[in-house]
Amino acid sequence: MNGTRLTVLQILPALESGGVERGVLEVTRALTAAGHRALVMSAGGRMVKDVEAAGGEHHAWPIGKKSLWTLRHIAPLRRFLAREQVDILHARSRMPAWVAWLAWRGMPPGRRPRFVTTAHGLYSVNRYSAVMMKGEAVIAVSETMRDYIAENYPWVPPERIHVIHRGVDATEFPHGFKPDALWESAVVTEYPGAAGKLRLLLPGRITRLKGHEDFIEIIRRLKKRGLPVHGLIVGGAALSKHKYLQKLRYRVRALDLEGDVSFTGQRQDMKNVMAWSQLVLSLSGQPESFGRTTLEALSLGVPTAGYDHGGVGEILSRIYPHGLLPRGDVDAATQRIESLLNDTPPVPAGEFFPLRDMLDKTLALYTRLACER
Numbered sequence: 001m002n003g004t005r006l007t008v009l010q011i012l013p014a015l016e017s018g019g020v021e022r023g024v025l026e027v028t029r030a031l032t033a034a035g036h037r038a039l040v041m042s043a044g045g046r047m048v049k050d051v052e053a054a055g056g057e058h059h060a061w062p063i064g065k066k067s068l069w070t071l072r073h074i075a076p077l078r079r080f081l082a083r084e085q086v087d088i089l090h091a092r093s094r095m096p097a098w099v100a101w102l103a104w105r106g107m108p109p110g111r112r113p114r115f116v117t118t119a120h121g122l123y124s125v126n127r128y129s130a131v132m133m134k135g136e137a138v139i140a141v142s143e144t145m146r147d148y149i150a151e152n153y154p155w156v157p158p159e160r161i162h163v164i165h166r167g168v169d170a171t172e173f174p175h176g177f178k179p180d181a182l183w184e185s186a187v188v189t190e191y192p193g194a195a196g197k198l199r200l201l202l203p204g205r206i207t208r209l210k211g212h213e214d215f216i217e218i219i220r221r222l223k224k225r226g227l228p229v230h231g232l233i234v235g236g237a238a239l240s241k242h243k244y245l246q247k248l249r250y251r252v253r254a255l256d257l258e259g260d261v262s263f264t265g266q267r268q269d270m271k272n273v274m275a276w277s278q279l280v281l282s283l284s285g286q287p288e289s290f291g292r293t294t295l296e297a298l299s300l301g302v303p304t305a306g307y308d309h310g311g312v313g314e315i316l317s318r319i320y321p322h323g324l325l326p327r328g329d330v331d332a333a334t335q336r337i338e339s340l341l342n343d344t345p346p347v348p349a350g351e352f353f354p355l356r357d358m359l360d361k362t363l364a365l366y367t368r369l370a371c372e373r
Helices: 019-033 048-053 068-083 094-105 129-133 143-152 181-190 212-224 239-254 270-276 292-299 310-319 330-342 355-371
Strands: 007-011 037-042 057-060 088-091 114-119 137-140 161-163 198-203 229-234 261-265 279-282 304-307
Touching: 007 019, 007 094, 019 037, 019 048, 019 355, 037 048, 048 057, 068 094, 088 094, 088 355, 094 114, 094 129, 114 129, 114 143, 114 355, 137 143, 137 355, 143 161, 143 310, 181 270, 198 212, 198 270, 212 229, 212 239, 212 330, 229 270, 239 261, 270 292, 279 292, 279 330, 292 304, 292 310, 304 310, 304 330
Parallel strands: 007 037, 007 088, 037 057, 088 114, 114 137, 137 161, 198 229, 198 279, 229 261, 279 304
Antiparallel strands: none
16 A cells, blocks of 8 residues: 555446446546545546546546457556555456456465455356456445345445445535526527426436336326426437337337427436426336436436336435336326326425445545555
């Protein structure tokens, strides 16, 4: 360990967008604010400038591609870790974790950094995913994630698993926030069908896992029951998902819902869109490890509902149990949503999963591991 100043390397596929990427940026800010050296290694992306503005050092390595060719970076990474005198090597995704673990394992035990992994997702259970459990410390982002590890990877000692919930900064997502009139005027011009309606928001990238088909069906049923609703589908579609996006658009046309459902694509003003909505939904067919968007909406005081499983169910049970929906039951979910729209219990104010807690616990773990060397 280099005195009291740590050198921490976080390693991930890219820095485009998403919860993992935001977590890397948040930890980078916390490290530099505490006087530590924050290194980030990825293939790059739009968030590199944010990492560098936070005082981090970005190293552009293409280590996220799922290919045996990516393993050529093992030896160079081993040299990099020694040259930069890295104290903590923190892997946040599976392919980079394989490169990191193989490089780390090949170093002399007394000269290598401490190896940390964060299990961000409920991955398919196989040897490829098992690398995320090989950290000397394994961070689970929720109780759901801890239980998944214990059930599927019983060889991981419980004392190596550290539950550190993801967090939200209440100053960034303040309870009761409302977008200004100028923004609202512009968005109404962009989506006139949403004006004066009960706006239901489904955030998330376009993929079959996120429940878009259930969302469209719920909008259809609510409209049939006479509720003046408008659905906002907010999220981008990768090239591989364009056919699915077209299928969703066709479904909307076939149900005569073109005036009732808007596809917005990826937006950079999600806080405003959430605060403009009457209800934010999470309808993922598979459980999520945490559910950060759900927590952000609740932090803003926006009523939120989601299928009762995974991290979303964990968050709603603690903060807003009115929003728990029977998993995969569109009929029961529609009835519950209708009830919420007709009589909406307020979302309690408070910091239930503070970002500061997540950062403090993460840095404390780094420090403890480095001191044990």
